[in-house]
Amino acid sequence: MDGQEKAPGKEARGGGRVRIFALRNKRASVSVCNYGARLLSFRLGSKDVVCGPKSPAEVLADTNYCGAICGRVANRIAGATFRLKGKNYKLAANDGRNHLHGGEVGFSHRYWNLDEQSDEVVMLSMVSPAGEEGYPGQVAVRACYGLLDTKLTLTLLAFSTGDTLLNLTNHVYWNLAGRGNIDAHSLQIDADHYTPMAEHIPTGSVQHVRGGNFDLRRPQCLGSAKGRGPLVLDDNYVLSSAARGNAVRRAACLTLGSLQLELSTDAPGLQVYTGDGMSDSPRGGIALEAQGWPDAPHHPDFPTIQLRAGELFTRTICWELRRSK
Numbered sequence: 001m002d003g004q005e006k007a008p009g010k011e012a013r014g015g016g017r018v019r020i021f022a023l024r025n026k027r028a029s030v031s032v033c034n035y036g037a038r039l040l041s042f043r044l045g046s047k048d049v050v051c052g053p054k055s056p057a058e059v060l061a062d063t064n065y066c067g068a069i070c071g072r073v074a075n076r077i078a079g080a081t082f083r084l085k086g087k088n089y090k091l092a093a094n095d096g097r098n099h100l101h102g103g104e105v106g107f108s109h110r111y112w113n114l115d116e117q118s119d120e121v122v123m124l125s126m127v128s129p130a131g132e133e134g135y136p137g138q139v140a141v142r143a144c145y146g147l148l149d150t151k152l153t154l155t156l157l158a159f160s161t162g163d164t165l166l167n168l169t170n171h172v173y174w175n176l177a178g179r180g181n182i183d184a185h186s187l188q189i190d191a192d193h194y195t196p197m198a199e200h201i202p203t204g205s206v207q208h209v210r211g212g213n214f215d216l217r218r219p220q221c222l223g224s225a226k227g228r229g230p231l232v233l234d235d236n237y238v239l240s241s242a243a244r245g246n247a248v249r250r251a252a253c254l255t256l257g258s259l260q261l262e263l264s265t266d267a268p269g270l271q272v273y274t275g276d277g278m279s280d281s282p283r284g285g286i287a288l289e290a291q292g293w294p295d296a297p298h299h300p301d302f303p304t305i306q307l308r309a310g311e312l313f314t315r316t317i318c319w320e321l322r323r324s325k
Helices: 056-061
Strands: 020-024 028-033 038-044 081-084 087-090 113-117 121-128 139-148 151-160 186-189 193-195 234-238 249-256 259-265 269-273 286-291 312-323
Touching: 020 121, 020 139, 028 139, 038 151, 038 312, 186 269, 249 269, 249 286, 259 286, 286 312
Parallel strands: none
Antiparallel strands: 020 028, 028 038, 081 087, 113 121, 121 139, 139 151, 151 312, 186 249, 193 234, 234 269, 249 259, 259 312, 269 286
């Protein structure tokens, strides 16, 4: 299925067809598609630990952003507005009164171009014109998936012709059982703080995780965290300062039995979503979204998501599968 249409697919926004590409080695295999630059599968042997659509028709019907690159700005912008260099910008309000994951037709719902493919690498790109979804500046984006042994690395690069906002992530849902729900999984997050939310928008404060349901510094069972019942999350964790800039470090570890998924990133935040609102299979997977903090334009103390004209945006997300001894 390298570089070929797996099925004809159907015409979608912007025209095109869904194409699915494979990466593989002796221990693992991955499939990626050009619609939303989505990660569709990650297999260790015969077990696929990615939850979500597999076929072109399923990809086009998905409403949960499964495996997709979200942008221009992943997560939410309150009131679907922001101010940049003294000018106000109005965005699509596609999540109540707020802007979510880039708007009505974000990067997740665009056909990306195939630039390079081998058994180890798939490289995709797209251009977002100035004014798209209300954002200034023309932005060129490249997503490179690389598979080495049982480690998959996603490198995101972007360049804008004008000052704009940019906050990219991958919205893959994980289920290490390959089926059912995530309640038997354990999750550890390497974060001492989180950003409290009110109706999915940060209040602006940063609080320590100590003593509450948000404390995942030690592994917690998602189905019965600290004996308080299922852990329900759609929240942003503050990764330590060592994870910012160009430093890639471990951010989270998801475990089921002897199988572990370790996530490393250079992003300043990790949105953890336990999938309770998934339209087809609630809690069928958990999203660990390495990204900038939600609603950053309205909180000057948050890490900025501004991208200046001529600057290069970079983000790295690594997922490694392994079995404990």
